[in-house]
Amino acid sequence: NIGHLKYDRLVLACGSLTNFFGNDEFEHKSFPLKQEPHALNLRSQILQNFEKAVLMTNENEMQRLMNYVIVGGGPTGVEVAGALGELKQHVLPKDFPELNLNKMQIYLIEGQERLLGAMSEYSGKRAYDYLKKFDVNIYVGKIVNFFDGETVTLNDGMQIPTETLVWAAGVKGNAISGL
Numbered sequence: 595n596i597g598h599l600k601y602d603r604l605v606l607a608c609g610s611l612t613n614f615f616g617n618d619e620f621e622h623k624s625f626p627l628k629q630e631p632h633a634l635n636l637r638s639q640i641l642q643n644f645e646k647a648v649l650m651t652n653e654n655e656m657q658r659l660m661n662y663v664i665v666g667g668g669p670t671g672v673e674v675a676g677a678l679g680e681l682k683q684h685v686l687p688k689d690f691p692e693l694n695l696n697k698m699q700i701y702l703i704e705g706q707e708r709l710l711g712a713m714s715e716y717s718g719k720r721a722y723d724y725l726k727k728f729d730v731n732i733y734v735g736k737i738v739n740f741f742d743g744e745t746v747t748l749n750d751g752m753q754i755p756t757e758t759l760v761w762a763a764g765v766k767g768n769a770i771s772g773l
Contacts, residue, residue, distance in 0.1 A: 606770065613764035620665075623743045624761040627670055639758055640681075644690050654755065660698040661756040663746045665738050666763035667704025668712065672721045674760055675702040679728025701731045701746075701754055703738055705763070738763075 612626040625636045643659040650656040662678055664671045678700045686695055702709075702725065709725075709732070710718040725732060733748070738759075740747040746754045 606773075608768040608770055610765040611768050612761060613766040614761065615764065619741060620738075620759070620761055623741055624665070624759040626761050627674065628765075636758075636760060640678075643758065644686065644693065648690060648692055657697060657699075658744060658755040658757055660693075660695075661701070661754060662699070662758050662760065663701045663703060663738075663754055663756050664760040664762055665703050666761070667702055667706070667709040667732070667734065668762065669710065671702055671704070671760075671762035672709055672725065674762060675700055675725050675730045675732075676728065679725065679730055683728060699731060699754075700728070701733065701756075703736055703746075703748065704732070704734045705737045707735050709734065 610628070612621075612628050614621040614624075625639065626632050627636065640662075647656050647659040650659065664674050664678075682695055682698050682700065686693070686698070704711075708715065708718045709721045722732060733752075736752070737749040738746055739749050741759050744755065744757060746756055746759055748754075
C-alpha cells in the first residue's frame with residue numbers, strides 16, 4: 595500500500611509452525627512449544643499434575659500424573675527434559691515434600707539414533723550425559739505411534755502411562771495462503 599518496491603531478492607520469512615506429521619491426536623492432546631502461551635500451558639499442567647498427585651491414593655493414577663514424555667531429541671526437547679530434571683531435583687522437593695519424587699519419570703523419545711542430530715556428535719553425547727545426571731529416560735531410534743491422553747505407545751509396543759506429552763519433534767514452514 596506504499597507503492598512499488600524494487601529489489602534483487604525477496605525473502606519471505608514467515609516463521610515456523612509445529613509439525614505433527616499429520617497426526618491430529620498429537621496435535622490435540624500434546625503440548626507444543628512454539629510460543630510463550632504454550633510454555634505457560636505446560637507449566638500450568640505440571641503444577642496441576644503435582645497438586646492432583648498429592649491427593650491421589652491410586653498408585654497407577656499417581657504415576658500417570660508424575661510421568662512426562664517429551665517427543666523430539668533436538669534442542670527444544672533436550673532443553674525441556676533438562677528443565678524438568680532440574681525441577682525434579684531442585685524445586686519440586688521443596689514445593690511437594692509429601693510426594694516421593696523418585697517416582698517422577700521423565701522420558702525423552704527421539705526417532706533418530708542420537709540426540710541433537712543436526713549438531714555435532716560431541717554435542718549430542720554431552721546432552722545425553724547431562725540428561726542422564728537428571729535420571730532422564732532417553733530412548734533413541736524410537737517413534738511415538740499413539741497417544742490417547744493417558745498412555746503413550748511407541749513403535750516397539752512399549753507403553754508409558756502419562757497425561758503429559760510434550761511435542762518437540764519437528765517444525766514446518768508457516769506457509770502464506772495463496773502462494
